[in-house]
Amino acid sequence: MSKQWKIYTKTGDKGETSLIGGTRVPKYHDRIEAYGTVDELNSYLGLIRDLCNDETIEAVLLKIQECLFILESSLATDPSGEVNRKLPEIIESDIEFLEKEIDSMNETIPELKSFILPGGDIVSSHCHIARTICRRAERITIKLASTYPIEAIDIKYLNRLSDFLFVLARKIIHERGGKEIPWKA
DSSP states (O other): OOOOOOSOOSTTTTSEEEOBTSOEEETTSHHHHHHHHHHHHHHHHHHHHHHHOOHHHHHHHHHHHHHHHHHHHHHTBOTTSOOOSOOOOOOHHHHHHHHHHHHHHHTTSOOOOSOEESOSSHHHHHHHHHHHHHHHHHHHHHHHHTTSOOOHHHHHHHHHHHHHHHHHHHHHHHHTTOOOEEOOO
């Protein structure tokens, strides 16, 4: 019988945690805020994947969730620490994948002629919430990059992902018969 991995370590009971590489930091550290927000986004994408009832979208979201775990590990790594293994990285083809999906979805929806208000369909609304979480993760990561070395491609990925989520919200609302509400300024 194999030994079960314990979920609790008790090492964070005093408000600190370890980065990949072993460095101990307070749980409010900018790195923790960055990868925690990406984790929040990843969890929210799991909810959307569970709600959407579309195998193609589910597969795309699953691939994105895998990339977000990679991004989380990048943000959680202390470059001055001692990392014992090579971690996966976000690569340009991950961004190209998002761009291809955006372009493909854009071909199936009406041209955007004004700003739209989030809402009109429950799954589409969840996509808009995920988009705003993604933008927050991007802002926090950019702030982190002003103090610590961050891979530029990680910020680029978050930027493109928020675009993807906006277009996904539009695609879903149109496919499900919802109505986009233009902003009347």
